[in-house]
Amino acid sequence: MKGKFISLEGGEGSGKSTAILCIQAWLESHNVPFIMTREPGGTPLAEEIRQLVLNPRDEKVNDTAELLLMFAARAQHLSEKIQPALEAGAWVICDRFLDSSYVYQGKARGGDTQQLDLLSEWVVGDHRPDATLLLDVPVEVGQQRIVQRQYQDRLDKESLVFHQKVREGFLERAHSEPNRVTIIDASVSIEAVKSQIENQLEHLFQAWCGGK
Template identity: 40%
Template sequence: MNERTRGRFLAVEGGDGAGKTTQIDLLEAWLTEQGLACDRTREPGGTPVGEKIRSLLLEHGQGEIDPRTEALLFAASRAAHVVQRIEPALRAGTWVLTDRYVDSSVAYQGLGRELGAEAVAQVNDWAIGGLQPDLTIVLDLDPAVARERMAARGDGRADRMESAGEEFHARLRTAFLDRAAAESHRYLVVDAAQDPQTVQAQIRARTEELLHG
């Protein structure tokens, strides 16, 4: 396929409460204003099988899920997501915006669950068949501030990942920042403690490089 007709793939990452939903809302609206077709999706999920896996992974009351099983379930959802939804959309010229991708597994299972970042990354490299985002946006926020945001949100009980302890969420933040530092050319790290419009302005400035690249 002519590279100019292929869509672009953007992933938005960060800990729980960092504001991913708000920023994807704003980015999707802006890209649509530019006349671009957008497919907004999420992980785990994005496909029928992925949504079933999401329920197993995130909802309480599903029984014990050990860390290795958890990591493999995330990778299975992601494999389906890439083959069934992301790649077809990109081939059709659509811009894909995903709430979470491989970095989340490396952070949550690799460091958060202490399975090892390299081991989790290898499993996911195989699952995605080499498909990397054109840009990964990391919304960086102190976990203590994120907890305050989620408490103020008051929209119900935290899911299994959100319910993990303080040390777990501190490890997540370190993982996201380390991944971004290792390949800074394809990452944008934004201070998510800023107001949403300021955060969005930085995201749009970087995204414009893809628009004109």
Template identity: 40%
Template structure:
């Protein structure tokens, strides 16, 4: 059976990860490529319930390490219940966020340390990482402008500009650390252009893996 391909999408809040990753998935399906779309935290029932706990705006007293551990727990369940089975069936798995988000948000945004958060997550995923990651590059200021008018802002959306700057700095470190895996896409352009660019990158990945 053909081996599946695991591709993740990353970027700061407002970079359009969900819109772009779903747009890429839709194009894959339209062109006859066997793919699934999923997200983190979430993607399956248990992980979605953990997501609700993490992102609930009322949970203002949540400890940073508790937050990090909940993300790792959600990720573990999502990986074994949804991602790996789809890959075993030979599917292309498009995932909105994965480990890199925890490294940026909890490692740098919460100042817990990238290496410390990597250790927690490596235990959860047992070293299992995506083949490639599409990183949607956008400044923290532009990202916050985009989410300013969202009807619902989750707990992380409501964080300070300093938090988002720290997350942005975290992503810069991660892109450099894992540069062989990272494919950077300029997310400041219009949605159609970003989706098309990301889709072409994904097609290249599929071709290279074939």
């Protein structure tokens, strides 16, 4: 039986790292075979591309260059890690995937949606998430969390206007595909966030596996 693909999305400071630990613990407790991965990244080559994309630099990164680098990393990630895991029957939990490209390089950067559609069809095809958990927090809350980090990458350092567009973009994606994307209120306590995530995982487990 082919595995299931769950992506985790959200703006900067939305708490995805904490959510990943929660998901991992839940899957282990239910004896679900899984892998945890991330984008950009997930394989040695894709991780090198991640550094090119996210490392702060003096040179302005061209928007098209950023978009193509993201999809180059994704192509490698899909072929070398995600697809083999799904074929082996494992659940794939991915920190960011295609939605992030539409939001960051599309909505926030003002990129051409038609170009994104063409790249998505070429690189991703039918290998899209079965479900997506969107961790949503007000931009001000996310920014407060970001400034507490020891390291801030190039996207962390973008303007408040940029981050507001990111949030709007994710919510638009969620509202356009409510059957796939579940919004998690990540502005509440960690325990409350965990409860929301676990409830959704239980729902998906029942739907996909009949609770077995």
